[in-house]
Amino acid sequence: MRRLTTVNTRVEQRRRTEDRILTAARQLFGEQGFDRTTIRAIATRAGSDPGLVMRYFGSKEKLFAQAAAIPADGAIEGSPEQIAEQLAAALTAKLADEPAAALAALRAMFTHPEAAEEVRAAMTAQQRQVAAQLSGDDALVRSGVIGALTLGLVISRHLVRLDGLDASPEELMAVAGPLLEKLTTG
Amino acid sequence: MRRLTTVNTRVEQRRRTEDRILTAARQLFGEQGFDRTTIRAIATRAGSDPGLVMRYFGSKEKLFAQAAAIPADGAIEGSPEQIAEQLAAALTAKLADEPAAALAALRAMFTHPEAAEEVRAAMTAQQRQVAAQLSGDDALVRSGVIGALTLGLVISRHLVRLDGLDASPEELMAVAGPLLEKLTTG
Incomplete structure (x- = not known):
């Protein structure tokens, strides 16, 4: 049980960090555009570090693709x-x-x-x-x-x-x- | 008469050069955005030189303001x-x-x-x-x-x-x- 709780906590912690990074990325890409936004600035705003951002997302392009993924509006159907x-x-x-x-x-x-x-x-x-x-x-x-x-x-x-x-x-x-x-x- | 013709020709020539520069500026600002567009690139595309672009327009900001000035649609009135x-x-x-x-x-x-x-x-x-x-x-x-x-x-x-x-x-x-x-x- 103790082991499982630890794993869950780590997964949960990583998810929270990823969310903070995505939020910071959306703000900075939105404010400054793609070119002027650096991984370092995103990490700083998210209270994280550039190495972790790269480990979680791979590259600035991939981070952008995830940050800018537009959520679907849900099913549209009927009369x-x-x-x-x-x-x-x-x-x-x-x-x-x-x-x-x-x-x-x-x-x-x-x-x-x-x-x-x-x-x-x-x-x-x-x-x-x-x-x-x-x-x-x-x-x-x-x-x-x-x-x-x-x-x-x-x-x-x-x-x-x-x-x-x-x-x-x-x-x-x-x-x-x-x-x-x-x-x-x- | 000869003097006047020369002046007119010069004014006309400058107007044509300005038009070419504005057209090139619109294309490049549109393709690449403000930051990545250089006076040098605009001059090259317009078949002019950077010194002339600066002399005619003053700065990249001022050139942008003129290039991006949106023409009005004309009077809107009536029923x-x-x-x-x-x-x-x-x-x-x-x-x-x-x-x-x-x-x-x-x-x-x-x-x-x-x-x-x-x-x-x-x-x-x-x-x-x-x-x-x-x-x-x-x-x-x-x-x-x-x-x-x-x-x-x-x-x-x-x-x-x-x-x-x-x-x-x-x-x-x-x-x-x-x-x-x-x-x-x-």
């Missing part, structure tokens, strides 16, 4: 109305809390080609899932515009900090929600 | 239907041809704070003009969502190259146009 509701819920969450991984990926994609691929892959996976549920000849275009609207709102609110987009998520969704309905029903 | 039409025409143009200055500014804004200010200032000016023409308590939010939709479509088409957004500008506007109408009428 057009249900899909619109699920998309609205996912968008509300992105407006309420800065999606740190997505923003780090977006920031870096403009200077680092691997990041562009990461954003494209995440958005494409999400969009194909939506397109498959929609009917009409223009389903792919409509699902693309859904992706573009979502991306535009997240960037305009959290990065550009555009006028009017500092409203509450509820006020924003009162305007954006009906657009999602229109796009899902076609 | 909600007319505004929707004017916005649709401006958006169609941005979908048809890559807006080089806007994309350079967008790419750089993620790594260079001055660029973020440039994008914010251009989008805010445009948006206030639209908001002033709309009625309803949520006019500012709606004009913000118009800006976000436009930004999202331009980035998704020209930078992320999202699925479905490679359709023709006409097919895209068949989907996005009605959204602009809904946003202007409220």
Whole structure:
């Protein structure tokens, strides 16, 4: 028993350290872009050391790929109305809390080609899932515009900090929600 | 007369050189971001020399500000239907041809704070003009969502190259146009 507890504690400790490193990496990649961010700076912010960061993640590129991996929104399925509701819920969450991984990926994609691929892959996976549920000849275009609207709102609110987009998520969704309905029903 | 012609020719020549430098600067800032772009690389691509670039533009920062200055869309005014039409025409143009200055500014804004200010200032000016023409308590939010939709479509088409957004500008506007109408009428 004692041995098992020790192992569990070590696994748990490593997981916590990895989480701290990933959080620090997201912040620094987001603030400074890929090129200017060093393993040393990430280690310092995470309260760790560069050797451990390299041992856990292998390279700056691999650490970036993990830090910027965009979490999927969850399954999108059902009637057009249900899909619109699920998309609205996912968008509300992105407006309420800065999606740190997505923003780090977006920031870096403009200077680092691997990041562009990461954003494209995440958005494409999400969009194909939506397109498959929609009917009409223009389903792919409509699902693309859904992706573009979502991306535009997240960037305009959290990065550009555009006028009017500092409203509450509820006020924003009162305007954006009906657009999602229109796009899902076609 | 001879003297005047010489002066005109010199002015004209300088204008042409400045244009070539600005075009090269837009391409390189867009491809590589602000940090990695050098005055020397810009001069080489423009078929000029670094001394002349500095003499004409003063510094890399000032050259960037001019290269990334986003041209205004022109006056937006009239009834909600007319505004929707004017916005649709401006958006169609941005979908048809890559807006080089806007994309350079967008790419750089993620790594260079001055660029973020440039994008914010251009989008805010445009948006206030639209908001002033709309009625309803949520006019500012709606004009913000118009800006976000436009930004999202331009980035998704020209930078992320999202699925479905490679359709023709006409097919895209068949989907996005009605959204602009809904946003202007409220």
